[in-house]
Amino acid sequence: MIEVRALTKSFDDNTVLTDVSLSIAHGEVVGVIGPSGSGKSTLLRCINHLEQPDSGDIVIDGEVAYKDARGRSLSAAKIAETRGSVGMVFQHFYLFPHMTVLQNVCSGPRFVTKTDRRDYEQKAGELLERVGLSEKAHQYPEQLSGGQQQRVAIARALAMEPRAMLFDEPTSALDPELVGDVLAVMRTLADAGMTMVIVTHEMGFVRQVADRVLFMDEGRIVEDGTPEALFDRPQQERTRAFLSSILSHTGEAPLEQGAGK
Amino acid sequence: MFNPEMAQDALSTLLLGLLITVELTLLCGASSLVFGMFVALARMSHIRPLRLVVSGYVQLVRATPLLIQLIYIYYALPFVGIRLSPFMSAYLGLTLNVSAYLAEVYRSGIEAVPRGQRDAAAALGMRPSVIMARVVLPQGIRIVIPALGNYMVSLFKDTSLAAVITVQEMLFAGQIYAARTYDYFTIYTVVFVLYFAVGYPAIRLVMLLEKKVKRGYADRKRLLMTPTGDVAAMEVRP
Numbered sequence: 070m071i072e073v074r075a076l077t078k079s080f081d082d083n084t085v086l087t088d089v090s091l092s093i094a095h096g097e098v099v100g101v102i103g104p105s106g107s108g109k110s111t112l113l114r115c116i117n118h119l120e121q122p123d124s125g126d127i128v129i130d131g132e133v134a135y136k137d138a139r140g141r142s143l144s145a146a147k148i149a150e151t152r153g154s155v156g157m158v159f160q161h162f163y164l165f166p167h168m169t170v171l172q173n174v175c176s177g178p179r180f181v182t183k184t185d186r187r188d189y190e191q192k193a194g195e196l197l198e199r200v201g202l203s204e205k206a207h208q209y210p211e212q213l214s215g216g217q218q219q220r221v222a223i224a225r226a227l228a229m230e231p232r233a234m235l236f237d238e239p240t241s242a243l244d245p246e247l248v249g250d251v252l253a254v255m256r257t258l259a260d261a262g263m264t265m266v267i268v269t270h271e272m273g274f275v276r277q278v279a280d281r282v283l284f285m286d287e288g289r290i291v292e293d294g295t296p297e298a299l300f301d302r303p304q305q306e307r308t309r310a311f312l313s314s315i316l317s318h319t320g321e322a323p324l325e326q327g328a329g330k
Numbered sequence: 331m332f333n334p335e336m337a338q339d340a341l342s343t344l345l346l347g348l349l350i351t352v353e354l355t356l357l358c359g360a361s362s363l364v365f366g367m368f369v370a371l372a373r374m375s376h377i378r379p380l381r382l383v384v385s386g387y388v389q390l391v392r393a394t395p396l397l398i399q400l401i402y403i404y405y406a407l408p409f410v411g412i413r414l415s416p417f418m419s420a421y422l423g424l425t426l427n428v429s430a431y432l433a434e435v436y437r438s439g440i441e442a443v444p445r446g447q448r449d450a451a452a453a454l455g456m457r458p459s460v461i462m463a464r465v466v467l468p469q470g471i472r473i474v475i476p477a478l479g480n481y482m483v484s485l486f487k488d489t490s491l492a493a494v495i496t497v498q499e500m501l502f503a504g505q506i507y508a509a510r511t512y513d514y515f516t517i518y519t520v521v522f523v524l525y526f527a528v529g530y531p532a533i534r535l536v537m538l539l540e541k542k543v544k545r546g547y548a549d550r551k552r553l554l555m556t557p558t559g560d561v562a563a564m565e566v567r568p
Contacts, residue, residue: 119449145458153455163450166547167468177454180464209548222450229454 070095070264071116071155071233076125078111085111086122087288093233093266098259100275100296101268103285104311109268112285113235116266117157118148129155130232153181156226160238162218164210170197170221171206177229189228196224200254216247220254233264240271272315276300284308333516340507340517347503348524354417354499355486358424362485363478365425366432371462373437384433391430397491399423404495420492420499428485435477439470475543479536486529500524 071093078086086108093099101109114120116127118135121142127134134151135143142148164173171193172179178189197203200220202213210218219239226234236255240248252274259265259278269275275282276296284292284299284307292299292308303309372384391399404419414422443466451461471478493502500521508517542549 117453119452149452149455149457151455152453155453157450157453159446159450159453161446163444163446165447165450165465165469167472176451176464177456180460181455209546211546212548225454 070097070130071266072126072128073112073116074126074128076112076115076122076127078108078115078120078122085288086115089125089288089290091283091290091293093264096262096264097281098263098265098279099267100279100282101266101285102270102272102275102282102311103291107285108288109285110237113157113237113266113268117152117155117235119157149181153177153229154232156229156231156234158219158222158226158234158236158239160241162210162215162222162242164218164222164225166210169207169209170202170213173210173221174224174228176225181229193224193228196227197221199227199257200224201250214247215243216250219243219251223251223254223258227258233266234258236265236267236269238268238270240269270315272300272312284311286311331515332519333513336511336513336516337520340504340511340520343503343507344500344517344520344524347498347500348528350417350497351486351489351499352528354420354424354489354492354497355482357421358428358489359482359485361421361425362428362432362481366429367436369429369433370436370440373433374440387426388430388433391427392434396423396427396488397494399427400491400495416492416495416497419495420489420497424485424488424492427488428481432478432481435474435481436470438477439472439474440466441470442473443469472543476536476540479539483529483532483536486532487525490525 073089073091076086076089077084089108089112091112101112103109111120115122118127121135126136129151135148137143164170165176168176171190174193174196175189178184178192179186194203194206197206200223202217202220202224205213205217205221210221213221223234223239239255240251243251248271252271255265255267255274256278267275267279279296282294282296282299283290284303284305286307292303292305294304299308300312303312369384369388372380373388375381375384400420400423403414403423404416407414447465447469448461451465456464489497489499490501492499493505496502504517504521508514511517
């Protein structure tokens with residue numbers, strides 16, 4: 070459903086992604102782990118065209134996205150259309166501070182697809198219920214905790230009825246006690262069959278929820294496998310080094326880390 | 331020294347002048363708030379010639395004195411066939427001047443909106459124009475409301491320069507009256523007090539707006555903004 074073909078991206082002299090290829094099946098939940106600066110977030114941002122790759126293609130549902138047949142960039146309107154079909158959740162939520170929670174969730178259908186107001190307001194209400202925040206509908210983001218804001222951000226992305234969801238370190242900016250609620254929402258989403266790509270440091274969550282884990286380092290996918298294979302029997306030396314450095318500073322095994330939540 | 335009878339006699343003339351001062355302020359203020367926004371957007375346009383022309387205009391205005399701009403429009407332009415009334419000259423000169431400064435203010439507000447806001451809007455599938463109108467401008471304008479207010483107060487004071495091109499605003503009315511009666515002290519004291527009587531509440535209002543903006547979006551009495559930058563209404567949320 071999402072295919073990444075030979076993606077390369079650099080910022081000035083710094084190469085962030087080197088020839089990254091990857092194929093994600095419909096309904097698959099993919100965890101992306103790796104040290105900071107390894108290109109995980111950039112990969113995600115390229116899938117949604119928030120970054121323009123230097124070379125390579127993003128293919129969504131069999132069609133090359135963001136480019137025409139000759140490889141030229143599509144119009145801003147066409148790019149926006151494709152972006153709207155893939156939801157994205159950011160580390161720092163980026164809720165619109167001048168809109169209420171309900172208005173945030175409605176913003177996609179209201180300003181992009183322009184569906185009927187009663188329809189999208191009703192749907193936004195249902196989504197808020199799903200993330201457990203119905204009673205916050207008329208408050209402003211600044212009145213919510215980080216965990217609540219992130220759940221609103223997830224609802225806002227879901228309101229566009231995306232074909233897939235991209236999560237860019239969704240819990241990294243949260244106080245530890247707020248992480249669980251956000252992960253619970255993501256888990257129900259995964260259980261409901263949503264295609265998801267999750268960049269995260271929550272190893273326990275990845276182990277429990279992901280069908281597949283990618284380990285990235287220095288702009289490349291170093292290892293790609295099931296959570297069991299990657300966490301328990303890492304094939305690459307770099308993967309082992311990364312996992313052991315994580316385990317040594319948390320002092321916990323990945324499974325237990327997530328099981329408590 | 332101060333002659334109360336003289337002041338009383340002059341008051342009606344001076345109040346008429348004040349009326350013109352306020353009229354000029356409101357007209358130029360409203361026009362500049364709108365036109366300045368267009369200038370700001372044009373300066374960020376993808377169309378290079380438009381960007382060049384508009385930034386040329388902004389530099390020209392900012393690098394020359396307002397007094398000279400007014401004099402030029404009223405006294406020099408007639409020689410190339412552009413003849414405007416004193417009031418129209420003042421309106422045009424002040425609006426062009428203030429708009430150039432407001433454009434810079436708007437631009438700073440737009441640039442102050444975090445990039446993540448655009449990313450989030452783009453990720454939802456909003457087009458660039460929608461992102462600007464629905465996400466960036468409402469936040470950017472709010473940030474600069476106090477600055478816009480200060481420019482409006484400056485404009486109120488700067489309308490006095492229009493006296494030089496014979497607009498019958500308050501300073502000009504005072505000059506005529508003083509020249510006729512030779513009681514410069516009394517007349518200019520009244521003029522001074524009248525400017526203060528309007529200007530002081532205005533700066534208090536700006537300070538109030540500043541506090542409101544700082545208090546955040548969830549404040550009960552909330553400033554509702556239109557995309558053009560006009561303060562549309564004070565809304566009381568239930």
